[in-house]
Amino acid sequence: MRIGVLGPRGSYSEMAASRRFPDAELVYFDDIEDVFDAVESHKADAGVVPLENSLEGSVALTLDLLLSRSLFICGEVVIPIRHCLLGRGDPDSVRIILSHPQALAQCRQYIRRRYPGVEMRTTGSTSHAARLAQEFPEMAAIANLEAAKTYGLRVLDRDIQDxxxxxxxxxxxxxxxxxxxxxDKTSIVVYLEKDRPGALFAILREFAVRNINLTRIESRPSRKELGDYYFFIDLEGHVEDDAVREALDGIEKAANMVRVLGSYPKDNTPSE
Known part of the structure; x- marks a missing residue:
């Protein structure tokens, strides 16, 4: 089995994929969109991409691609994120910090406190940052311990997330x-007409009257005009469950568009 992940080696996506598919062959891509492309074109049997972080929220690109592509969510993997500062030099020589935008944001307070005024550069993944940090001693990367081993970097500091x-x-x-x-859990996306009073309440009521627990609801701009949104909703249950099916039938009567992004087994990893 071939699993597409965000690369290069040593990324958190690799960590998540290895946990979910311990015996699979991992195929590395430079961008989240490339992972979607690989699954759609049968270059990979499945893909693993980040969706949301407990500190910085959702990955906007993943949401947009779930909306625009024809793939389903068939599983989820929740992993703890333990960022390290990695580099060739010593901690006091760091002048540039590299990482994925989400990782930089998750370590914002640490960077301001320990490295005020340092230049920050974004990369496609944390492991890409680690690979680049091999080049100069004044460069450091925010990545995980596995990336330090993979790219022969020193661990300058540990557990630097906020x-x-x-x-x-x-x-x-x-x-x-x-x-x-x-x-199971089900993910859907709903589009409602702008400025229609009570429309969102009518949607949420379909779940409430059937005692269906919503685990996440988030708006995402439609890019049509200001104030026009799609709503991404996660709920407990599978589309084959009677209560979920009935709720979706009710929503389809009230919404302009309803799309099921997937029903899949829940990852019950507890928060730390």
Whole structure:
């Protein structure tokens, strides 16, 4: 089995994929969109991409691609994120810090406190930052311990994220919907007409009257005009469950568009 992940080697996406598919062949890509492309074109059997972080929220690109592509979410993997500062030199020689924008944001307070005025540069992934940090001793990368081993870097500091409870949820992409397990979650996206009073309440009521728990709801601009949004909703249950099916039927009567992004087994990893 071939699993597409955000690379290069040593990324958190690799860590999530290895946990979910310990015996699979991992195929590394430079960008999240490339992972979607690989699954759609059958270059990979599935893909693992980041969806949301407990400190910095959702990965906007992943949401946009879930909306615009034909793939399903068929699983999720939640892993703790433990950032380290990696480099060739010593801590006092750091002049440039490299990492993925989400990682830089997750370590914002640490950087301001320990390295005020340092130049920050964004990269496609944390492991890409680690690979680049091999070049000059004044460069340092925010990445994980595995990246330090992979790229022969020193660990200049550990656990530098702004909260110990730093978790990232990754989703597994597939060309097919997952079967019901009895311990499932469903992700949908809903589009409502702008300025229609009570429209969102009508949607949420369909879940409330059936005692369906919503685990996440988030708006995302439609890019049509200011104030026009899609709503991404996660709920407990599978589309094959009677209550979920009934709720979706009710929503379809009230919304302009409803799309099921996937029903899949929940990852019950506890928060740390």
């Amino acid at each position: 909260s110990k409870n730093n978790m990232t949820r990754f989703v597994v992409l597939s060309r097919e919907m997952s079967k019901r397990t009895g311990n």
